[in-house]
Amino acid sequence: MWRYAQVFIKLLLRRPLSAVTLIPVLPSGSIVLVKRRDTGQWSLxxxxxxxxxxxxxxxxxxxxxxxxxxxxxxxRLLGVYSSPDRDPRMHSVTISLVVQAAGNLLVGDRQEVSQVQAFTVEDLPLGSLSHDHDQQLRDYLQGETIIA
Structure with a gap:
């Protein structure tokens, strides 16, 4: 019985986690990014x-x-991103969504986020975003829907 339990635990713990990534677009057309506290990088x-x-x-x-x-x-659905190395902390599969957002920018979770900012498309800090968020933003800007 213990052998079956070990197999079950191994199978259960070796599954990727499910996540959501957002491309929040404000009424002005700006895109909102957050600065991660752990790496200091901008992120979706x-x-x-x-x-x-x-x-x-x-x-x-x-x-x-x-x-x-x-x-x-x-x-719209931008895509599903599942590369095992897309998140350096774990294997996660993220469903990436383009969303309309409104309100006042405010850092809520101060343990994860140090800053929140709206960027025009021309001012996006592409090339240095965390995880695979550069790819997700490039796919968005090209109008792609991706399963990767």
Whole structure:
């Protein structure tokens, strides 16, 4: 019986985690990024899907927690990003959404985020974003829908 339990635990713990990444677009057309406290890099807001949450609920929660913004509407699915090395901390599969957002920028989760800022498309700090967020923003700017 212990052998079966070991196999079950190994299978359970060797699964990628599910997450949501957001490209929040303000009414002005600016895109909101957060500065990660752990690496100091700019990043798209997002996070792990909590037990019992839908993707939509996670998107609204993470946007509010990290940026202070309200999710107005999900515009489209940008893609699903699943490369095992996309997140240096763990293997996670992220569902990337383009969303309309509104409100006042405010750092909510100060343990994860040190700064929140809106960038025009021309001023996005591409080339130095955390995780695979450079790729996600490039795909967004090219109008792509990606399964990677």
């Amino acid at each position: 807001p997002g996070g792990l899907i909590d037990w019992g949450e839908t993707v939509t609920i996670t998107a609204a929660r993470e946007l509010r927690e990290e940026t202070g913004l309200q999710l107005i509407k999900i515009d």
